[in-house]
Amino acid sequence: MCGIVGLFLKTERFQPRLGELTASMLHEMRDRGPDSAGFAIYDRGQAGMTRITVLAEGQRPDWGRTAADLETVLDAEVSVRPIRDHAVLETAGDGGRARQWLIDNSPEVDVLSYGSQIEIYKAVGDPDLVAINYDLRSRSGTHALAHTRMATESAVTTNGSHPFATGANTCLVHNGSLSNYNWLRTRLERQGEIFQTENDSEVAAGYLAWRLREGDSIKEALERALVGLDGFFTFAIGIEDGFAILRDPIACKPAIVAETDDWVAMSSEYRAITHLPDSSHATVWEPAPGVIYTWARAA
Amino acid sequence: MGPGCVSAPDPVTTIDLAETSLRDLNQKLHQAERGSFRVLNPRGAHAVACGIDADISVEIHGSVGYYCAGMHQKGSVYVDGNASTGLAENIMSGTVRISGSATMSAGATGHGGLVVIEGNAGARCGISMKGVDIVVGGNVGHMSAFMAQAGNLVVLGDAGSDLGDSIYEANLYVRGEVASLGADAICKDMRPEHVRTLAGLLEAAGMEADPNDFRRYGTARGLYNFHIDDVNAEVARRAG
Numbered sequence: 042m043c044g045i046v047g048l049f050l051k052t053e054r055f056q057p058r059l060g061e062l063t064a065s066m067l068h069e070m071r072d073r074g075p076d077s078a079g080f081a082i083y084d085r086g087q088a089g090m091t092r093i094t095v096l097a098e099g100q101r102p103d104w105g106r107t108a109a110d111l112e113t114v115l116d117a118e119v120s121v122r123p124i125r126d127h128a129v130l131e132t133a134g135d136g137g138r139a140r141q142w143l144i145d146n147s148p149e150v151d152v153l154s155y156g157s158q159i160e161i162y163k164a165v166g167d168p169d170l171v172a173i174n175y176d177l178r179s180r181s182g183t184h185a186l187a188h189t190r191m192a193t194e195s196a197v198t199t200n201g202s203h204p205f206a207t208g209a210n211t212c213l214v215h216n217g218s219l220s221n222y223n224w225l226r227t228r229l230e231r232q233g234e235i236f237q238t239e240n241d242s243e244v245a246a247g248y249l250a251w252r253l254r255e256g257d258s259i260k261e262a263l264e265r266a267l268v269g270l271d272g273f274f275t276f277a278i279g280i281e282d283g284f285a286i287l288r289d290p291i292a293c294k295p296a297i298v299a300e301t302d303d304w305v306a307m308s309s310e311y312r313a314i315t316h317l318p319d320s321s322h323a324t325v326w327e328p329a330p331g332v333i334y335t336w337a338r339a340a
Numbered sequence: 341m342g343p344g345c346v347s348a349p350d351p352v353t354t355i356d357l358a359e360t361s362l363r364d365l366n367q368k369l370h371q372a373e374r375g376s377f378r379v380l381n382p383r384g385a386h387a388v389a390c391g392i393d394a395d396i397s398v399e400i401h402g403s404v405g406y407y408c409a410g411m412h413q414k415g416s417v418y419v420d421g422n423a424s425t426g427l428a429e430n431i432m433s434g435t436v437r438i439s440g441s442a443t444m445s446a447g448a449t450g451h452g453g454l455v456v457i458e459g460n461a462g463a464r465c466g467i468s469m470k471g472v473d474i475v476v477g478g479n480v481g482h483m484s485a486f487m488a489q490a491g492n493l494v495v496l497g498d499a500g501s502d503l504g505d506s507i508y509e510a511n512l513y514v515r516g517e518v519a520s521l522g523a524d525a526i527c528k529d530m531r532p533e534h535v536r537t538l539a540g541l542l543e544a545a546g547m548e549a550d551p552n553d554f555r556r557y558g559t560a561r562g563l564y565n566f567h568i569d570d571v572n573a574e575v576a577r578r579a580g
Contacts, residue, residue, distance in 0.1 A: 312384030327443045327462050
């Protein structure tokens with residue numbers, strides 16, 4: 042089943058409350074996925090700095106040592122902000138290089154995201170507890186995605202949890218299942234994508250990261266995804282300054298969108314939207330099958 | 341009550357879902373034999389007013405989640421708002437009406453009664469309908485009336501792709517454009533009895549439209565039997 046939510050703030054009005062609003066949406070989707078949960082938070086970040094969110098599940102690794110190793114590799118300072126079994130590493134160095142080095146050299150570490158604006162957290166267990174443990178409510182920012190997972194075809198593990206990110210500042214949450222992901226993963230690996238799980242949704246994230254790296258706009262990347270990805274999907278996608286929604290042309294997986302002057306919210310179910318400010322005056326609609334919806338922040 | 345007395349209208353019972361659990365609401369509706377109910381703050385809850393089996397009237401103020409008024413019989417349910425997946429699924433009789441739009445599979449597998457959607461309906465509206473009448477003021481999504489068996493689907497707007505795919509019987513009346521017809525669905529003549537039926541449905545739904553502006557779609561009955569041509573093709577293939 043799985044539940045997905047996305048919240049894109051069009052104005053600054055609710056930015057201090059982004060985490061709290063996202064947590065309320067996540068809470069409503071708990072029934073759809075009580076096994077595990079995750080969320081991505083986008084904020085404005087700090088110019089010239091890249092954050093790398095890393096996870097060492099069930100461990101308390103020596104993040105100071107990891108940072109020191111990375112400093113040598115990147116030839117730049119790396120600071121560490123640990124939060125339970127996650128840590129956010131911040132550097133002026135090359136985030137993509139850092140991701141690759143960590144994947145190649147630190148098998149106990151999963152790299153959940155990298156980029157100037159994104160942080161991703163995920164864990165098994167009650168989605169409300171995941172929100173509490175990783176302090177979602179206190180976060181401010183511009184947009185967020187979250188996911189509650191009901192595992193149907195693979196084990197309940199943290200690294201099977203969404204959101205998935207392989208490229209800078211790009212991530213997605215997925216409700217559905219892809220059927221051509223194995224073949225696609227091999228193809229993307231030849232294009233230089235690096236994957237960390239056996240999950241189909243990670244391949245979709247890699248597909249978009251690849252297209253964006255090749256210079257596609259998010260709309261162009263999703264137009265290609267409609268042809269390249271075979272299977273069932275409702276996606277909510279975050280990029281640096283934007284938000285997108287796409288459903289496959291058969292559209293078995295649910296989605297509802299609501300929009301006001303201040304925000305756009307997307308969810309598997311309408312009830313996740315009812316707690317948002319002014320939701321009773323929002324324009325509400327079901328995204329059409331195979332239609333790409335995008336929002337971008339005004340420059 | 342003495343002769344000549346007029347029975348007083350039933351008082352309206354108000355149930356606020358911000359204070360009452362969904363289970364309590366549905367239990368109250370199942371226990372009632374008559375009367376009117378007003379439901380407040382549904383906030384997208386699932387299965388609101390499911391399984392009604394009495395001549396009661398329920399008004400829901402706000403949008404509902406999945407399966408609202410599912411398995412409905414006899415009474416009437418009105419939603420002042422939108423509805424999610426499976427509005428009035430498996431309705432047997434009575435009326436379900438919403439002022440807004442419904443997402444997927446509205447009126448699915450309905451055996452009887454009337455479902456009125458004043459806005460749009462999403463994909464697979466009336467899937468496997470078995471006798472229900474569905475009137476949609478706006479558009480319906482793709483694969484509506486998929487495998488429809490009996491009843492009427494009336495669409496005042498447009499229909500998405502693959503309308504009436506693998507339809508057995510049932511009449512589909514569409515005033516606007518049909519993106520495409522599904523397998524074995526065809527456009528059929530509007531005979532006088534169809535105009536009469538449609539006029540009656542529009543009146544029952546309280547929709548103003550001229551029945552002569554609609555086209556009728558239904559089954560070509562081409563999938564009812566196995567085609568002997570297919571056997572010949574198989575024999576030829578095996579003969580190599």
